[in-house]
Amino acid sequence: DQQVKQNSPSLSVQEGRISILNCDYTNSMFDYFLWYKKYPAEGPTFLISISSIKDKNEDGRFTVFLNKSAKHLSLHIVPSQPGDSAVYFCAASAPTGGNNRKLIWGLGTSLGVNP
Amino acid sequence: DTAVSQTPKYLVTQMGNDKSIKCEQNLGHDTMYWYKQDSKKFLKIMFSYNNKELIINETVPNRFSPKSPDKAHLNLHINSLELGDSAVYFCASSQGRGPQHFGDGTRLSIL
Secondary structure, eight states, X not given: OOSEEOXXXXXXXXXXXXXXXXXXXXXXXXXXXXXXXXXXXXXXEEEEEEETTOSEEEETTEEEEEETTTTEEXXXXXXXXXXXXXXXXXXXXXXXXXXXXXXXXOOOXXXXXXX | OOSEEEEXXXXXXXXXXXXXXXXXXXXXXXXXXXXXXXXXXXXXXXEEEEXXXXXXXXXXXXXXXXXXXXXXXXXXXXXSOOGGGOEEEEEEEEXXXXXXXXXXXXXXXXX
16 A cells, blocks of 8 residues: 555656646655655655645755645646756655654656756 | 765675675764665665664565664675565665665665
């Protein structure tokens, strides 16, 4: 049972346009959400995060939106650049007792930005 | 300066062998992890150590044994390798609720 779902395996956009990557979750205990970017033959790299007490977090060209009632978050990249072509993973974090936390990952969305 | 480094990057071996993958982080983080990324690209947590103490141990065959000699190192030893163990194994570290930082992965191929 996947608790974090990225329903689009791939997305293709034109350079300069907006890329919107979506993520849905099922567990209401998740209180912290992260987006990671992954290039081939490298490990995932942290991109941006959002706490469940917020509905928006912005960092340069990257903005994450959280809709708690819909259990949905999205990552907006604007303007998209060819170097943004990568696999984007959504991850959700929940406490597991004490100071420990567990991160649950989506399957990723492969973004291709065409020049 | 490599923050999380794993060795080896590639590992090709035969079924039945025993192998180890090493991981070191120089970020001063107190928690380290091992993930397995299978052929479907699904990243699944295997183990997590906090200050050398095991805190997450998912349903992983006991042929897999993590060892943390100190909080900067988390090694993974695998006994009696099987075909299904072929995957990319990622090590990661984090501090508190901060994001996890990943190594570049070890690509394990079982012949």
